[in-house]
Amino acid sequence: MRWQGFDAEPPLLAQGTPGEGLLAAAAMLLLVVALTVLQYGALRERLREELLTQAEIVGRTVNAAVLFDSEADAREILASLSGSPLVESARLFRADRTSLAAYRRATPAPHWWARHAGTEEVEHTIVANGMAIGRLQMSAERTGVWTALFKFAGGALSVMLVALALAAVVSRRMRAKVRESEARTRFLATHDALTGLPNRSTFQTLMHHAKGHWDRHARTDALLFVDLDNFKQINDRMGHAAGDAVLRQVAVRLRASVREGDVVARLAGDEFALLLESINANVATRVAAELVRTLPQPMQVEGNELRVSVSVGVALLPADARTPEEAMRCADAAMYQAKRTGKDGYHFYSSQLGDEMKARLTLETDLRAGIPRCEISLAYQPIFDGQGRLVSFEALSRWHRPGIGPVSPAEFIPVAESSELIVPLGLSVLRRLRADLDAWQHAGLEVPPVALNLSSRQFRRDAHRQGYLDALRELSLGPATVEFELTESNVFEDMDSPHSVVVALQSLGYPLAIDDFGTGYSSLGYLRRMRCRKLKIDRLFIKGVSGSEEASMLVQSMIDVAHALQMVVVAEGIETERDHAHLRALGCDYYQGFGLARPLTPEDAAALMRRQALGEYASIAAAAPAEPAHRQQT
Ligand code: C2E
Numbered sequence: 026m027r028w029q030g031f032d033a034e035p036p037l038l039a040q041g042t043p044g045e046g047l048l049a050a051a052a053m054l055l056l057v058v059a060l061t062v063l064q065y066g067a068l069r070e071r072l073r074e075e076l077l078t079q080a081e082i083v084g085r086t087v088n089a090a091v092l093f094d095s096e097a098d099a100r101e102i103l104a105s106l107s108g109s110p111l112v113e114s115a116r117l118f119r120a121d122r123t124s125l126a127a128y129r130r131a132t133p134a135p136h137w138w139a140r141h142a143g144t145e146e147v148e149h150t151i152v153a154n155g156m157a158i159g160r161l162q163m164s165a166e167r168t169g170v171w172t173a174l175f176k177f178a179g180g181a182l183s184v185m186l187v188a189l190a191l192a193a194v195v196s197r198r199m200r201a202k203v204r205e206s207e208a209r210t211r212f213l214a215t216h217d218a219l220t221g222l223p224n225r226s227t228f229q230t231l232m233h234h235a236k237g238h239w240d241r242h243a244r245t246d247a248l249l250f251v252d253l254d255n256f257k258q259i260n261d262r263m264g265h266a267a268g269d270a271v272l273r274q275v276a277v278r279l280r281a282s283v284r285e286g287d288v289v290a291r292l293a294g295d296e297f298a299l300l301l302e303s304i305n306a307n308v309a310t311r312v313a314a315e316l317v318r319t320l321p322q323p324m325q326v327e328g329n330e331l332r333v334s335v336s337v338g339v340a341l342l343p344a345d346a347r348t349p350e351e352a353m354r355c356a357d358a359a360m361y362q363a364k365r366t367g368k369d370g371y372h373f374y375s376s377q378l379g380d381e382m383k384a385r386l387t388l389e390t391d392l393r394a395g396i397p398r399c400e401i402s403l404a405y406q407p408i409f410d411g412q413g414r415l416v417s418f419e420a421l422s423r424w425h426r427p428g429i430g431p432v433s434p435a436e437f438i439p440v441a442e443s444s445e446l447i448v449p450l451g452l453s454v455l456r457r458l459r460a461d462l463d464a465w466q467h468a469g470l471e472v473p474p475v476a477l478n479l480s481s482r483q484f485r486r487d488a489h490r491q492g493y494l495d496a497l498r499e500l501s502l503g504p505a506t507v508e509f510e511l512t513e514s515n516v517f518e519d520m521d522s523p524h525s526v527v528v529a530l531q532s533l534g535y536p537l538a539i540d541d542f543g544t545g546y547s548s549l550g551y552l553r554r555m556r557c558r559k560l561k562i563d564r565l566f567i568k569g570v571s572g573s574e575e576a577s578m579l580v581q582s583m584i585d586v587a588h589a590l591q592m593v594v595v596a597e598g599i600e601t602e603r604d605h606a607h608l609r610a611l612g613c614d615y616y617q618g619f620g621l622a623r624p625l626t627p628e629d630a631a632a633l634m635r636r637q638a639l640g641e642y643a644s645i646a647a648a649a650p651a652e653p654a655h656r657q658q659t
């Protein structure tokens with residue numbers, strides 16, 4: 026597959042050219058030549074100075090012989106020059122320029138090169154009583170100069186060669202290092218540092234390459250999205266190092282489960298993608314089934330044995346999608362379908378799923394338009410104590426979708442959460458609550474606290490969190506008026522964030538409740554850390570509790586834990602008198618459910634408050650449907 030080709034790009038800096046080496050050698054050679062020329066001048070100068078000194082000494086000695094014109098004395102003095110290896114010849118002239126005496130060293134025939142070495146000549150004037158009485162000419166061979174010069178040049182050349190060799194070795198090493206770091210930088214830009222797999226942007230590039238093959242060669246590829254199930258729990262419970270180790274092992278297993286030429290990439294967090302080339306639906310099914318079977322096999326992480334199941338979404342290309350972007354959306358939708366249908370499995374993209382995607386998209390568009398048009402209202406489900414006295418309301422969003430009718434929050438809240446619409450929705454709920462409270466208070470009713478459901482996604486950004494807290498203040502919705510409900514998973518997501526809204530709301534004094542307890546993490550550690558006021562046991566455990574010993578024991582232990590942590594226990598979803606009585610016997614504090622009261626319109630909630638003020642307390646027998654039906658979550 027082409028992605029290996031990313032490494033074959035030419036390095037940016039690491040390539041030295043052969044010309045650079047030659048240039049360096051030429052520059053050094055030029056330097057040696059220049060130094061040698063300077064050295065030649067200096068050596069000749071020194072030879073001349075030595076010769077002049079000799080001439081001066083001889084001149085002083087021969088002074089008398091010249092003065093008295095004694096040729097024999099002059100010759101004898103000049104002959105003494107044979108002791109000087111420097112002087113090659115000397116000649117003494119009288120003042121009238123006639124020769125008085127001469128000397129020439131008797132030497133064996135010089136080497137050929139010495140004959141071409143040339144001679145250095147100096148002249149010294151012999152003075153007596155302030156008058157020039159003669160001249161002494163002296164010459165010396167330059168062979169010594171040349172010998173010294175050759176030695177110098179040889180030495181300099183050797184130093185130059187050694188320096189060049191050293192520079193070559195050092196620069197080769199440096200280039201190797203630069204090449205290595207360039208390769209690493211390129212690798213990090215195109216790959217995920219943790220698993221070494223190609224990253225999202227590389228994967229998208231490869232998808233575009235693949236698209237060419239779908240178009241030109243009618244090739245079928247399969248795109249598989251693989252998402253780990255409940256990975257957050259591993260991170261939360263065992264720490265991020267363990268989470269990283271799991272991701273690395275999953276990456277190795279994924280690579281091992283496909284062919285050499287197939288692409289395995291890490292898109293984000295615990296999301297991986299596989300692009301299987303030239304494949305048909307049967308083989309893609311086999312691969313997906315194999316992944317679901319083999320990936321959850323036990324893995325050793327920090328001395329613990331872990332099993333991580335995966336949900337896989339498959340899209341066949343180009344049958345399901347004609348562009349890489351569309352393909353990613355299809356595989357993603359298929360993967361979410363696998364999650365929705367119980368995780369630990371695979372799901373193929375289908376046109377039906379496509380229709381659902383489109384319906385979801387239309388719902389999102391309509392909701393976006395509906396929130397500012399105040400299409401969201403609130404229904405208030407009462408919560409009672411053991412005597413049927415109203416203790417609070419839970420405010421539940423209702424969307425009156427034009428042309429369709431009431432839509433269940435179970436349908437639109439997840440869409441709002443995944444599109445950030447949850448932020449304006451949350452604010453619109455606050456405004457709606459303020460309006461209903463005003464109407465009730467205006468009617469002179471004594472209103473109990475109202476609980477609002479919160480989603481951690483309302484507070485992903487700092488500005489959203491601040492906006493929500495500001496709105497609470499501006500609408501005078503203080504801790505005596507409202508309380509908040511968060512599901513366990515919401516609490517988990519929020520607690521570790523540096524701007525935890527749980528912490529912010531608690532520090533402002535708002536009572537918090539853990540909603541749907543028992544369906545999520547049910548971590549006692551978090552329960553202790555959170556110090557919430559209320560624990561709402563999910564209706565899953567409540568329905569039929571009176572007839573099930575096991576459910577009874579579970580609910581009893583939840584009540585015990587909550588009471589040990591000084592929490593008030595609310596049972597949700599009570600539908601029958603038997604369950605209600607049983608829960609009272611188990612020691613529940615508060616009760617909520619269709620059996621006692623359905624979610625009420627603000628007007629019906631007002632009527633209930635009036636009845637309560639007259640001492641008409643709730644009982645299952647008296648409960649009647651009050652809210653217009655909407656498609657209810659089951
Ligand atoms: P929840 O907070 O657990 O609310 C209780 C849900 O259970 C409500 O469904 C309520 O109508 C239903 N319920 C109450 N008693 C019974 C019963 O006896 N039997 C049955 N079968 N159901 C019962 P609803 O109103 O459809 O709300 C669903 C979920 O939507 C809520 O669950 C809550 O998590 C979420 N939600 C509702 N309004 C908002 C909102 O304004 N913001 C956020 N973030 N979430 C909201």
Ligand code: MG
Nearest residue numbers: 419478510540
């Ligand atoms: Mg709730």
Ligand code: MG
Nearest residue numbers: 540541561597
């Ligand atoms: Mg609930």
